[in-house]
Amino acid sequence: MSPIPSDEPRSERNPEATRQRILLAAFEEIHRKGYQGMRVDDVLRATGLTKGGLYHHFSNKKALGYAVVEQVIAGMIDRFWLEPLRDAEDPLAAIQGILRHLLEAELAQEMIELGCPLNNLAQEMSPLDEGFRRRLDRVFQQWHQGLVDALEAGKRAGKVRSDIDSQRTATFVQGAIEGCIGMAKNAQTKERFATCSAGLGDYLQSLRP
C-alpha cells in the first residue's frame, strides 16, 4: 500500500513505545468494557502484537491493569484536574471552568458515554481486588490533596469562605463530580450532566465568602 516499501525497519524495535502502545490500548478497552470485560486478545489486535510480545512486557492481565492505573489514569487525573488547580488563585472558578470545559471539549463525548476512567475502575474493582483498590485510592488521594491545597490557597486569597473544612469539602467535591459524571452516563445525555453540574455549581457558590 505504501509506495516506499521495504527499507523501513519492519518493527522499530522500540520497547518503550511498544509498552506505551499496550498501555494505551488496554486503557481504552478497560474504559469501554471494564477490567473484567477487557479481553487481552482485543488489546493484542489493537496493538498488532502477539501473546508472546505482551507477555514479555506484562506478566499477566492483572499486572497490566495495575500499570494502567499507575501509568495512564494517574497521569490523566494530574493533567486534567491537578494541573489547572495548581496556580489558580480562585479554585472554585477553576473547578467550574474544568466542568464547563468537560461539556465543550470533544472528550466530553467519551466522558459522558463511558464515564470517568478512575471512578469506573474503582467502582468495579475496589471490592474485588485489594491491589487495585490501593493503587486507585492513591490516585484519589493525590487528587484530594490538590483540591485541599487549592481550597486553602483560595481561603488565603479571600476567594473561599475561611470557615469551611477543606478536607471534608474536597472529599465531597470529588464525590459530587463523580456523581455528576455517573448521572450523565446513565442517561447517556449531555443535558443530564449539565443539570447535575449546575447543582454542583450552586454548592460551589455557597462556599464563597
Next chain:
Amino acid sequence: MSPIPSDEPRSERNPEATRQRILLAAFEEIHRKGYQGMRVDDVLRATGLTKGGLYHHFSNKKALGYAVVEQVIAGMIDRFWLEPLRDAEDPLAAIQGILRHLLEAELAQEMIELGCPLNNLAQEMSPLDEGFRRRLDRVFQQWHQGLVDALEAGKRAGKVRSDIDSQRTATFVQGAIEGCIGMAKNAQTKERFATCSAGLGDYLQSLRP
C-alpha cells in the same frame, strides 16, 4: 414410569418461589461481582438448582439481569428512598435521616463494601447495553420524581427555599449520594462515607430558607 402421578409435592414444586430464589441469588452475585462478573453457575450453586431449572424461568443471562433490575433493585430503591420521603414534611431532614440510617444499620457494611446496586449496574452496563440502560434509567427517574415531589412539598411547608430548582436539585442530590457511596467504596471505610456525606449535609443545609 411411575403410575402414581401428581399429588406428591415432589420436592416443593413452587415455581414462583423458585423464581424469587433465582432473582435473589442473582442479585447477590451481581451486587458482588457486577453483571459481567456474575456467573450463572454460581447462581445455580446458591439456589441449589441446575441449568434446566434456571433456563426454564429465564431465557438467558441477560433476561435474568433485566429481571433483577425491574423486580429486585427497583423495589429496593422504592423501600429505601421513596417510602421514607412519601409523607415527610421536611424532605431535607428525611434525606439526612436516611443517610444517617445508612451509617448505623447492618446493611451499612454491605453498602460501603459493595456500593449501591442501582448505581453499580448503571455504571457498568449503561454504555454497553441499551436494554439495561433504559430499565436502570427508569428506576433513577422514579427516584428522581420522588425527590422532586418531596422538595416541592417541602417548599409548601416552608422547609425548603422556594427559589431553588427542584428538578436540578433532585438530580444533583442523586449524584451526590451516589458519589458519597462511591467514595466510601473506594476507600472501603465507613469514615470516608461519613466525611463525604457531611459535605452533602452542608449542601442540604444551604437549601433551607
Next chain:
Amino acid sequence: MSPIPSDEPRSERNPEATRQRILLAAFEEIHRKGYQGMRVDDVLRATGLTKGGLYHHFSNKKALGYAVVEQVIAGMIDRFWLEPLRDAEDPLAAIQGILRHLLEAELAQEMIELGCPLNNLAQEMSPLDEGFRRRLDRVFQQWHQGLVDALEAGKRAGKVRSDIDSQRTATFVQGAIEGCIGMAKNAQTKERFATCSAGLGDYLQSLRP
C-alpha cells in the same frame, strides 16, 4: 454408512458409558505420553466429545488422572496380577506363568513398547504430586498384599521355602518385575525382557525348598 439412518438416538445419552470412554482414552494417552504429556484435546478427539462434555464428568485434568489410577489401572493390576495368584497353590509357578504370558500375548507389544502403566505413572508423578502418589501407592500395596498372601499359601503348601521373609520378598519381586519391564522398554526389544526375566526366574527358583 449404516442403512437404518435417522431414528437411532444420535447420542445414546449414556453417561456412564461416556465416562468410561473418557477414562479409557485418557488411560491410553497417559500410557503413551505420560500424564504431563497427555493432552486433554487428544482425549477429546479420541472420544468424540467436546470440552464441555468432558468438563461435566471431570472437574479438571488432575481429577481425570486420579480417576484413571483408581478406576482403570487398579483394575488392570487386579485382573493381571492378583486374579491369577488368588487360587494358585504354587505361587512361584504362577508368577513365572504370568511373565511367560506377558511374552506371548498380543499385549506384550504394548507392555514392552510403553511399559507398565502403574509404574510409569508412579515414576513420573510420585515426586511431583502427593495425590497421585497416594493413589498409586495404594495399588502397589494391594498388589503387594496379593503377593504376600500367595507366598504364605505357598509356604503352607510346601512350594516355597518357609524361612523367607514374605514381605521383603514380595517387595523385591515387585521391584524386579518392574525393573525387567523397564529394561525391555529401554531396549524396545522382547529379547531384553526375556533375558531380564530369566534372571528373575533364577531368583524365584532360589526360593524353592
Next chain:
Amino acid sequence: MSPIPSDEPRSERNPEATRQRILLAAFEEIHRKGYQGMRVDDVLRATGLTKGGLYHHFSNKKALGYAVVEQVIAGMIDRFWLEPLRDAEDPLAAIQGILRHLLEAELAQEMIELGCPLNNLAQEMSPLDEGFRRRLDRVFQQWHQGLVDALEAGKRAGKVRSDIDSQRTATFVQGAIEGCIGMAKNAQTKERFATCSAGLGDYLQSLRP
C-alpha cells in the same frame, strides 16, 4: 561502538563454563520434572542467562536433552557404578557396598525422592524419541559391560559361582537395582528402599559359590 576491544573480561566471557552451567541446570530440572516437564525458562532462571545465550549453545530443547544424557548422566553412571567395580575383586560385595552407600550418603535423599536420572529419562522418553533411546541405551550398555566384566573377574577370583550366565545376571541386576529405586520413589521412604534392596541382597548371595 567502543574502540577498546576485547581485553576487558566483560562479565566472565567463558563459553565452556557457561555451557556446563546450562547442562547442570538442565540436568537438575530434568531430574526433578522429567524432560517434558523441564521448562527452558526455568533453566534460564537457574543459570542467569537469557534465551539467546542458551540457544547459542544448544540449537533446541531436544539437543540440550541429548547433551545432558551424553555429558552429564553418562559420567554420573561411570563414577557411581563403574568406577567402584573396576578394580573390585569381589563384585557382589562391591555392588552391595554401593547399595549401602546409597542409603547413607546425603544423595540418598535425592535418589529416593527423585529416582535414578538415567532410568527416569529412559522410562519417559524411550518410547517417544529414538534419539533419546539410543543415547540412553548406550549408557545402559556401558554399565552392563562393567557388570559383566566384574562378574567374570569375580568368577576367576572364586567369588562368584562359575555356572551363572554373566550377561543375563548383569541385566537382571540392573533391572533389580532400578526396580528397588523405583519402589522407594513410589513410597517416598528410605525404608522401602532398604526392604527392596535386602531382597536384592538375598539374590546376590545366591550367586556365591
Next chain:
DNA sequence: ACATACGGGACGGCCCGTTAGT
C-alpha cells in the same frame, strides 16, 4: 418444573523458538 449430559467457543497463560541488536 426441573435434572443431567453435553456442545462449542472463547479466554488467559505458558512456552519454545527467532531475530534484531550489542
Next chain:
DNA sequence: ACTAACGGGCCGTCCCGTATGT
C-alpha cells in the same frame, strides 16, 4: 557470546446455552 523484544501456537479451563429425559 550474549541480551532482550517479539512471534505464534496450543493448552487447560471457564462458561453460556441446548437438548434430552423424567
